[in-house]
Structure formats: structure tokens, C-alpha cells
Amino acid sequence: MINHAINQDRRDFMKNSAAVAITLLAPLKGFSAHKNPIIILRSSWQTVNIGDIGHTPGVLALLEKYIPEAHVRLWPSDVGNGVEEMLMKRFPNLKIIKTDQDKTQAMAEADFMLHGSGPSLVARVTLEDWVKTGKPYGVYGITFPGVYGTPDQAKKASPKDIELLNNARFAFFRDSVSLEIAKELGVKCPVMDFGPDGAFAVDVRDEASADAFLKSHDLQEGKFLCVIPRYRYTPWWKIPSKKRTIDQEKDAINQKMKEHDNGPVRDAIVAVVRQTSMKVLICPEDETQVEIGKEMLYDKLPDDVKGKVVLRGKYWLTDEAVSTYLRSAGLFGLEMHSPIMCIGNGIPATVGRFGEQSSKGFMWKDIGLGDWLFDMDTPKDVAAMTPAVLEMAKNPKDAKKKALRARDFVVKKQQETMAVLKKNLYS
Known part of the structure; x- marks a missing residue:
């Protein structure tokens, strides 16, 4: 609260x-x-x-x-x-x-x-x-x-x-x-x-691609949550088109913190699958998150959970992503703009942020969603993530009302x- x-x-x-x-x-x-x-x-x-x-x-x-x-x-x-x-x-x-x-x-x-x-x-x-x-x-x-x-x-x-x-x-x-x-x-x-x-x-849409993907993975409208992982620093050097050399200092921080940051997200996935009827879709906001989604989320899930979790194996464009989010019951994880696009369309979404980021995450407080904002450097915030995601999954109507209030603002x-x-x- x-x-x-x-x-x-x-x-x-x-x-x-x-x-x-x-x-x-x-x-x-x-x-x-x-x-x-x-x-x-x-x-x-x-x-x-x-x-x-x-x-x-x-x-x-x-x-x-x-x-x-x-x-x-x-x-x-x-x-x-x-x-x-x-x-x-x-x-x-x-x-x-x-x-x-x-x-x-x-x-x-x-x-x-x-x-x-x-x-x-x-x-x-x-x-x-x-x-x-x-x-x-x-x-x-x-x-x-x-x-x-x-x-x-x-x-x-x-x-x-x-x-x-x-x-x-x-x-x-x-x-x-x-x-x-x-x-x-x-x-x-x-x-x-x-x-x-x-x-x-x-409000861009690619309904056909979203429908085809969800059908092929047996994800039914309103019966799954989306989740997005990330590193502390976006590893631009992993994207060929950026043509950047590795930043050793930032990569060291990413490797040191990736379990600290993504472990709680993985815990939330496990809780959702074991305690609700919802499935989970692991998806990317940027090109680098396909890899970390597999490494830090999907591959480390218990076997009894994996059967209800789908890993999107490639990057997508905004229109297909938004069409997919609109069919979900909500989104959680460590990104900013997928939650923005969800709330703009009345879909519940939480935000996880880090000290290394700019102040953009605080907009969640500005629009009345302070209890859906989690500082991954604050233990009590980390501990609150799974209960909040579970509440979203167990009471989708209440979560929807909350998202719509923020959207109206x-x-x-x-x-x-x-x-x-x-x-x-x-x-």
C-alpha cells in the first residue's frame, strides 16, 4: 500500500x-x-x-x-x-x-x-x-x-x-x-x-502478429502476465549495429548485480505460476534482454514452473509488443517504457529501478502508482515485489481499476x- x-x-x-x-x-x-x-x-x-x-x-x-x-x-x-x-x-x-x-x-x-x-x-x-x-x-x-x-x-x-x-x-x-x-x-x-x-x-498495433504468437504458445487473453529482465547498464556493446567496444567497468557491475536484480523477478514468476492460474511471458524491451531473459529468468526456473512460462526468443517492434500487452493481465520487471505503454492503455504494470538510472522511474509516484515502484537497492522494496505481482495476478479487476486511475491522470x-x-x- x-x-x-x-x-x-x-x-x-x-x-x-x-x-x-x-x-x-x-x-x-x-x-x-x-x-x-x-x-x-x-x-x-x-x-x-x-x-x-x-x-x-x-x-x-x-x-x-x-x-x-x-x-x-x-x-x-x-x-x-x-x-x-x-x-x-x-x-x-x-x-x-x-x-x-x-x-x-x-x-x-x-x-x-x-x-x-x-x-x-x-x-x-x-x-x-x-x-x-x-x-x-x-x-x-x-x-x-x-x-x-x-x-x-x-x-x-x-x-x-x-x-x-x-x-x-x-x-x-x-x-x-x-x-x-x-x-x-x-x-x-x-x-x-x-x-x-x-x-x-x-496506439500502434500489430494484432495479427500478436495473435499468432500467443496462439502458438497457448497464451490466452487475460490469463498471462508479461515480465521484462535487464542489466543495470544496457550493454550496448552486445548490439552489433551500435559498433561499441565493451565497457569493462559497466560490464563488471552488470555481472555482479544480475542475480541480485533479476532473482526477485524470477521469484515473482515462480509465485505467480505456483499460486495462480496465470502463465508468464518473458519478453524484451531492448535487443539485449532476449539473452538475459533466458539466462537469468527462464533457465533458472524450477522444472514445475517452466511449463507455464514462455520465453520470447527474439526482439520485436512496439506495435506487436503493445498488442501483446493489451491481451495480458499486466506486466512486471525491471523496465520503464513497457510499463508506460501498458498504463497508457489501461493495463496494470509495475516498475523496478536502480540507483544507476536517471530519475525517470519516479514518474510512477507522480501518476499515483508509488506502491508499484520498486527500488532494487532497497531491501523492503525488493521484498514487496512478489506480493504486489501476486496481488495483480489474483485480483486483476482491482489492478485494472488502479491502472485506469493512473491513465486518467x-x-x-x-x-x-x-x-x-x-x-x-x-x-
Whole structure:
């Protein structure tokens, strides 16, 4: 259960957010509908992680819903590996900026640049170029500064980032810790508030692939949970396309902590299988998690449990993943964006985090799911994981209601943040 302190923190957070919302939703001044505004969405950072992929279709869906008259130009870093095809299937009128000529034309004709969700101010260089045009821009749902490490290290930001945020029309941070750090470091953007990660709004689907996979493994809708393992540090050196050499220091930490972190997840799988009728699907959020899912979860399961556990043996794209999550009774494990996409679609999901990560995990407290957030460096949190997962499996209706309450809170914030963007498009 959420303790009293967390409840009070969220009440204060919601009270402050409500006050900000009154300001954000004030009547729009200078509104002019003489043209369809052109927005550059700077997003799509990489394709080896379904969460990083998810930022883009999520924000595109919000723009489509709340500012349907706008023309959107996507300026991606990477839409390979089938991601472009997935986006165009869902957004057939989307224009994707690919060439230098496309970039030049977009910079000239666009009215506004929107920096999409991400682990930091990822596209700072693009924003620096955009500033030279004198046209407005905003930042939508980032962690700040996005530095990984100790609390003191996590508060280090470049003066250029602070300057870019100060000159933005608005800056929305996807967790309240980032918002407070920004204030502490002297960011004074005209509008600063909590703004949900764009991936909460993901609605891409691949129903056929999801149905075929579930049927082939006898996973029935509403009768299985999904689970995601991970290392402390994503081992990018294991992904050939990244072309990185092994980071010996990070790999040593990964190897040292992999049982500490994934053992409790495995214990939760065993409890679910032995104490409920649910099955479990082990699946990846990034390419590296197929391997660790087999090594640390599936291979170490007792024989009586393995028969009700399915290991997904290859990486997938966001659309198939979301379609699968929607058919599940919920998700647990050590990742962030699969839970985000679950809650955005009303599916229960817990989050496990580490001290080595940024502050993004704290958004679970911000949206009212503090008792579904587990700090793997805190023994009482680790001990609470299995009971919480069991409760989700044994009482799916209650878990669903809880997920929907969080989703409704997120939707309200999406409405408010999109209203701010619209105001700045037309004023």
C-alpha cells in the first residue's frame, strides 16, 4: 500500500499541478486560424528499444488528437529496422525528414519545433540551429539533466541546456524530480510543469502478429502476465549495429548485480505460476534482454514452473509488443517504457529501478502508482515485489481499476500540455 508520506507528496503534487493547469488553460490570446501550422517533431532516437521507438508514435497520436489541423514533419535520428513502415501504417500523411534538403526546407517552412520525449535534451544541436531562425520551440516530456550516477552527478547540466530550456516556450518534464532539479539549476522557462512521457499515448498495433504468437504458445487473453529482465547498464556493446567496444567497468557491475536484480523477478514468476492460474511471458524491451531473459529468468526456473512460462526468443517492434500487452493481465520487471505503454492503455504494470538510472522511474509516484515502484537497492522494496505481482495476478479487476486511475491522470495532463502547445502555435 502507498504509505502516508507518498500520499501526501502526491496530494501536494496534484494540487500544484491543478494550479498550473488553470494558468495553462487560460483563454488563448492572439488565436489565428489563417493557416495550418507546420510542426517539426524532433524525435525517434533509436530503434533497438521499443520504448525509444514509442516516444514518436505517442506524440504523433497526441498531435493528431488535439491539433488535427497541424501538418507534422518528423525529424528522426533513426527510423530503420521496420520503424518507418510501422509509423507510416499508423500515420499515412506523415512526412519524414530524410535528406539535408528536407531539413533545410523544413527549417524554412515550419512554424514550431517540438523536442520529443527522451532521456535528456537529446537534440540540443538541432535546437541550437533552430534558435537561429528566431521561431519558437518547446520541450515535451524529458528527464533532466538525464545524467546517470549519484544524486550529485545527476544534477550536473550544461549551461547550454539551461539556456535552451530558458528560451523555450515551455518545458515539460516526465518526472517531478527532473522538474525540481531544473528549478534548482536555475531554469526559468515561462511554462515548466510535469508532462507525461509521450509513450503513454502509443496506439500502434500489430494484432495479427500478436495473435499468432500467443496462439502458438497457448497464451490466452487475460490469463498471462508479461515480465521484462535487464542489466543495470544496457550493454550496448552486445548490439552489433551500435559498433561499441565493451565497457569493462559497466560490464563488471552488470555481472555482479544480475542475480541480485533479476532473482526477485524470477521469484515473482515462480509465485505467480505456483499460486495462480496465470502463465508468464518473458519478453524484451531492448535487443539485449532476449539473452538475459533466458539466462537469468527462464533457465533458472524450477522444472514445475517452466511449463507455464514462455520465453520470447527474439526482439520485436512496439506495435506487436503493445498488442501483446493489451491481451495480458499486466506486466512486471525491471523496465520503464513497457510499463508506460501498458498504463497508457489501461493495463496494470509495475516498475523496478536502480540507483544507476536517471530519475525517470519516479514518474510512477507522480501518476499515483508509488506502491508499484520498486527500488532494487532497497531491501523492503525488493521484498514487496512478489506480493504486489501476486496481488495483480489474483485480483486483476482491482489492478485494472488502479491502472485506469493512473491513465486518467495522465490523459488530463496530456490535454493540458497539448493546450499549451496549441496556444503557442497561434499566439
